[in-house]
Amino acid sequence: MARASAGRQRPGDADPHRGPCPVRSPGAPARDGRGDESSAPRQDADPRDADQDRRRDGPRGDAAAAPGRAHQRDPHPPAQILEREDRRAPRDRGDRVNVAVLGASNGGFTTAADLALAGHSVRLWGRTAQALGSLAKDPTIALAAEGRAGSARLARVTTDLAEAVAGAEVVIAAIPATGHDDLAKRLAPHVNERQIILLTPGTLGSCAMARALARAGAMLPFALAETGTLPYLTRKTGPAAVSAPVRAANLPLGVFPASRGKQTFARLADLFPAARPCVDALDAALTNAGPVIHPPLVLLNAGAIDGGRFDVHAAGTTASVRRLIDVVDAERLATRTGWGYPAPHYELATYYEEARAAEGLYGAGAKAKLLASGLWSEILTFDHRYVTEDVAFGLALFESAGRAAGVETPGVSGLLLTFGALLGRELSGRGRALEHLGLGDFSRREIRGFLDQGWESPMWAKVIR
Template sequence: MNIAIIGAGNGGQTMAAHLTMEGHLVSLYDINKKLVSDLNELGGIQCEGVINGFVPIEATTNIQQALEGAEVIMCTTNANAHERVAKSIAPFIQDNQIVLIFPGYWGALEFSQVLEQYENNKRIFIAETESLIYTCRYMRPGYVNVRSIKQQLEFATYPSEDVYEVKKRLESVYPQLTPQKSILNTTLNNVNPIFHTPITLMNAGRIESEGDFYFYPEGATPSVVNVIEKVDQERLMLGKAIGVELASALELLHRFYNVNEKTLYDGINKNKAYQRGKAPTTLKYRYIYEDIPYGLVPMSELGKALDVETPCIDLLIDLAEVAVNEELRSKGINMEKLGLGNVTRGEIVEYLNY
């Protein structure tokens, strides 16, 4: 297929290399001119890990050029860029194109709203996944370490009835994509906020001190995992209140990585894909600025709308705001932004499910 990838970060570089290896025609776009220049100077991307080899890739900062002829537009940017990406592609998007967001963070709904604002009347398929399909990190431009490719990954579309058409058309790209009835499944099954935020905040002193450490095997201690489990329970209660069957964090580890441990602590710490990932060296990182405004805050907001208490989620949001000395609740997704500011509980369920 002809595929445009928006965002040349960890996921974008890995995806571009992997899909090119698989025989697809790939265009890689990023707004960062220096990054694009570095990639083009190198001439491609060198992969190590479960994907190995050098893959010639040409990157661009020209969005129109990147989208030309694309059957699928893969968005791998951080969630705080979703609205900007949607606005940038709106003038150039064509009938019958698929937009797939890795991972969702409510992205399918955001993209749909932006395209509607632009009075785009083309037939577009908008989808999102519950997670990035790769566990990966780029060490420097053009050099990526790929620790795993998820074996099964759920996705949904907005509106929901498009999901089987998207599944059929992407079968040759990612056969492990599994259709779900609602973007609530994909958004609420995104465990990044559930894992990243407690580990980051409870290891803040270590993160800001000198020296590296491994984020999961050293950061996810028993007491930290206790907090993760509490946040996960609140997430599952939100799903129950809105009529969506969600997987627990441990079940997601089973599905993503074939981890067969009986406890979440063992599931995290014995997951081979998590063994070599270094922790960030600052709190000014996406584990705070993406996973809270676009992950935990919408869960807190949804809890208030559905009369579901989320005390641990709220505690982590408040602690993060104090730690970084910034307002985080207003920077991401809230019920007003989702178009759900003045609707009933029943209307929320119907709107988000269908």
């Protein structure tokens, strides 16, 4: 083992292929006998890509400068690292990426099929053979998606997590946020320092998963990233078929640590051209439309939902529901402003008002496409991710982030209290609330610094306790 110098690496210096040596989290137990499980080469970041502090107008458009950091980086103790190993030459942009997609539900199938049809090498992991179904014999998924359709043949389909992630450059967790902690424990023996882990979406899961990996004694990846919303609005239409009538037109992407955002974004934008760089992971998490739209839809349509199959997006979006959605969204926007995050804020009005749809997460015509598909007429319960994820994780984060920013959130807090009563458990301060992630005793400035520095922050040892 060797020690890094006390001087901090500046943003843009790190590279997932040639970059810093693997870091073990201070205070976390070391794992012995770790081999390098990734043989795939990494690429240098293209200097033409916008950095993490910039927003783009288009997939490869010009970037506009965002406001400066709200803090200066603090000195920190040297990180414990492994000896540097040789790296193979970086690859040219546009080459095939080795991807592991974790999760065999709607999003997992669609992500795997879409990226395979785009020319990437994709392995799909499912927890059980039942979840993978017929793919175990024929690893081919029929995809009908906005902008891409066809039969996608995957490189491998497996229930062996080690097999799925070995050699992967990017590991995509296409699962609800409720599964992140368990997945981190499963991933801990298999992560290497050159990988990027992407959560779609995250709800600040990049920070939570890094914390869980560290507590498990895992080698930390190059970076963890998260999208602010789902890359696709999708449903399975058969055992090996998926339909995605709507694809994200603007996909907010935050990176933890944010100081590694430039290289991480450059790699992930090759997979998701609609990605838009955020300042940090919390910036991305506060663009999430799910906690804004789904809790009001479920709560105010509870009677109809109890009656059986129901499309909350079609029949359930009444004037009263819209009013509550607008209240929650206004509180989200005020919270973003309180934290100093720049536009675009992806107001929910951009989904409901076609005149503004191009500014939104899913672009022009998204609402009409979703309703026309008829795929969201389904049986909902309080075990659905609209509640277990968007309420228990998403709204808990919104409330705590609002409190930290001095923003009152009566709409969000009221929903948490009501759903808490229906579920019979406390929701405030749990899930992805900042205090539940070990960040409750820190100021906004300190948290922003932590999100930038990640496991190189002097706060890291306290956060992972």
